[in-house]
Each structure stands twice: as C-alpha cells, then as structure tokens.
Amino acid sequence: xxxxxxxxxxxxxxxxxxxxxxxxxxxxxxxxxxxxxxxxxxxxxxxxxxxxxxxxxxxxxxxxxxxxxxxxxxxxxxxxxxxxxxxxxxxxxxxxxxxxxxxxxxxxxxxxxxxxxxxxxxxxxxxxxxxxxxxxxxxxxxxxxxxxxxxxxxxxxxxxxxxxxxxxxxxxxxxxxxxxxxxxxxxxxxxxxxxxxxxxxxxxxxxxxxxxxxxxxxxxxxxxxxxxxxxxxxxxxxxxxxxxxxxxxxxxxxxxxxxxx
Ligand SMILES: [Zn+2]
Ligand SMILES: [Zn+2]
Numbered sequence: 001x002x003x004x005x006x007x008x009x010x011x012x013x014x015x016x017x018x019x020x021x022x023x024x025x026x027x028x029x030x031x032x033x034x035x036x037x038x039x040x041x042x043x044x045x046x047x048x049x050x051x052x053x054x055x056x057x058x059x060x061x062x063x064x065x066x067x068x069x070x071x072x073x074x075x076x077x078x079x080x081x082x083x084x085x086x087x088x089x090x091x092x093x094x095x096x097x098x099x100x101x102x103x104x105x106x107x108x109x110x111x112x113x114x115x116x117x118x119x120x121x122x123x124x125x126x127x128x129x130x131x132x133x134x135x136x137x138x139x140x141x142x143x144x145x146x147x148x149x150x151x152x153x154x155x156x157x158x159x160x161x162x163x164x165x166x167x168x169x170x171x172x173x174x175x176x177x178x179x180x181x182x183x184x185x186x187x188x189x190x191x192x193x194x195x196x197x198x199x200x201x202x203x204x205x206x207x208x209x210x211x212x213x214x215x216x217x218x219x220x221x222x223x224x225x226x227x228x229x230x231x232x233x234x235x236x237x238x239x240x241x242x243x244x245x246x247x248x249x250x251x252x253x254x255x256x257x258x259x260x261x
Contacts, residue, residue: 006141006142007115007116007117007118007119007120007139007141007142007144008115009111009112009114009115009142009144010071010072011106011107011111012050012068012069012070012071012106012107012110012111012113012114013068013069013071013072013074013103013105013106013107014066014067014068014069014103014104014105014106014107015066015067015068015069015075015101015102015103015104016064016065016066016067016101016102016104017064017065017067017075017099017100017101017102018059018062018063018064018099018100018101018102019062019063019065019095019096019098019099019100020061020062020063020095020096020097021061021063021094021095021096022094022095022096024061028094031094032094035087035090035091035094036056036063036091037053038087038091039084039087039088039090039091040053040056040065040067042083042084042087043067043075043084044133045148046079046081046084046147046148046149047070047114047133047134047135047147047148047149048069048070048074048075048079048147048149049067049068049069049074049075050067050068050069050070050110050133050134051065051067051068055067066104068107068109068110070110070114070134070147071114071116071147072103074147074149075101079149081153110131110134112144113131113134113144113145114134114144114145114146114147115139115142115144115145115146116146116150117139117146117150117151119139119141119142120139120140120141120146120214121140121141121214121215122140122214122215122216122217123137123138123139123140123146123208123212123214123215123216123217124137124138124139124140124143124216124217124218124219124246124256125137125138125201125204125205125208125216125217125218125219126138126218126219126256127166127169127170127173127219131145132170134147135147135148135151136162136166137151137208137212137216140214140215140217140245141245142245143245151212152211152212152213153211154208154211154212155211158204158207158208158211161204161207162204162208165197165200165201165204168197168200169190169197169201172186172189172190172197173186173190176190176223187223187224190221190222191220191221191222191223191224191225193220193232193233193255198218198220201218202218202254202255205217205218205254215254216254217249217254217255217256218254218255218256219246219255219256219257220232220248220255220256220257221257221261222257222258222260222261223260223261226259227247227248227257227259231248231250231252231253231255232255233250233253233255234250234252234253236250236252238250238255246258247259
C-alpha cells in the first residue's frame with residue numbers, strides 16, 4: 001500500500017459518560033432506562049459510539065456508560081440527526097443535570113479500523129468479521145471503515161437493505177468459519193460474482209453510489225482458489241499494479257478483490 005494514500009487516523013477514544021436520573025421512583029426509573037437505552041442505541045446505529053447495553057453500570061445514584069467513540073468529537077451535538085436530537089432532548093430532560101463526559105484513554109481494539117473518509121475518492125462495500133458494529137463502507141484510499149455519521153445521510157430504504165444484507169453476509173461468514181458442514185457452500189456464496197448474496201451486494205452498491213455521490217466498489221471475497229486474470233463479470237483486465245489498495249479492480253463492473261481474503 002502506498003503511504004501517501006493513507007488517511008490520518010487518530011486512535012479511538014474511550015469515555016465514561018456519567019449521569020443521574022432526576023427522580024428515584026420506580027415508574028420514573030423504568031421510563032428513564034428505556035429512554036437511555038434508545039439514546040445509546042441510536043448513537044451506536046450511526047457509529048458515533050461502539051457500545052453494548054452491558055457497558056452501563058450503576059454507581060450509587062449515578063449511572064456510568066463506558067463508550068468507545070471513533071473520533072474524540074463524535075458525541076458532540078453537531079452530529080445529531082433529527083432522531084438523535086429528539087432522543088437526546090428526552091433523555092436529558094429525565095436527568096438531574098447534563099451528563100459528564102470523562103476521557104478514559106485510547107481504545108486498543110478498534111484503533112486503525114476507521115477513518116473520517118475526507119480523502120475518499122471512492123468507497124468499497126466490504127465486510128470483515130470483527131467489525132460487525134461498524135459501517136461496512138470503507139474508504140477507497142486507506143481501506144478503513146467510515147462511520148455512518150461521517151457519510152452523507154442514507155435513505156431509510158437503503159439503510160434497511162444494507163442492514164438486512166449485512167446480517168445475511170455475517171450469517172454466511174459464520175457458517176464458513178464455524179462449520180465444515182456449511183463451509184464450501186458459504187465460500188461459494190461469498191466468492192462467486194453471480195451468487196444471490198453478491199448480486200444483492202452489488203445492487204446495494206448502485207444505490208449507495210447515487211446517495212453518496214462517489215463510485216462504490218463491491219469486494220469479492222475469496223479464501224480458497226485463485227481469482228482469474230480476467231474480470232469475472234466482463235472478462236476485461238482487472239489485475240492492479242503493485243502498491244494498489246486491492247490486487248484486483250474492474251472499474252467498469254465496480255468490483256475489487258484481494259489475491260486471498
Ligand atoms: Zn481513509
Ligand atoms: Zn469487469
């Protein structure tokens with residue numbers, strides 16, 4: 001990979017968000033906890049935090065949520081969409097005062113996995129197993145995942161299609177890694193350009209292109225066997241020169257691949 005093509009990626013930041021509900025009675029707490037869960041789920045849906053419900057604990061009357069943010073300013077209100085804004089307002093109205101945010105340190109799990117996408121001339125739709133919570137849209141310059149909140153807003157329809165396709169892809173991925181029963185079938189589904197899974201992925205890429213305003217390449221996974229010299233869709237040359245971000249790329253069919261995934 002060419003160093004000049006790499007985007008600047010600061011380490012992800014871990015925070016404790018500390019807050020206290022305004023009242024202690026049972027009915028209030030019930031409503032408070034539901035709102036709190038919706039607020040964090042909404043932030044996580046936009047990749048502004050990486051978070052699981054079990055990351056919240058109680059310290060006396062306070063609640064502490066340990067969250068990982070892709071960038072230090074990811075929690076700032078300037079990134080709120082209408083939905084998050086509404087939930088934030090409701091959540092804050094149930095608190096004694098605005099939450100405190102304490103910086104804990106640098107994340108060691110996801111660091112180097114995300115970039116802001118500012119340098120991206122194109123995107124790559126590609127799923128890799130350990131990043132289930134982050135957007136599968138990668139920066140074409142540095143190969144990192146770009147959090148949803150830093151991409152142009154996607155339509156509800158495209159978001160839903162992407163979400164569904166992603167779950168199916170992960171199901172095949174698990175089948176491939178976890179069992180010898182489903183291994184070859186899953187590999188075929190992920191490596192053949194005409195499988196239903198990949199055709200759907202490429203269809204989503206065309207929708208993403210319209211909404212993101214830049215070319216979106218589809219990543220063809222392959223673990224066994226070799227990619228041929230010719231693009232598996234149009235038959236044209238698709239081998240990339242050394243130092244390119246992927247080993248294969250067909251600009252016409254908008255697909256990319258590595259020698260071995
Ligand atoms: Zn990048
Ligand atoms: Zn082609």
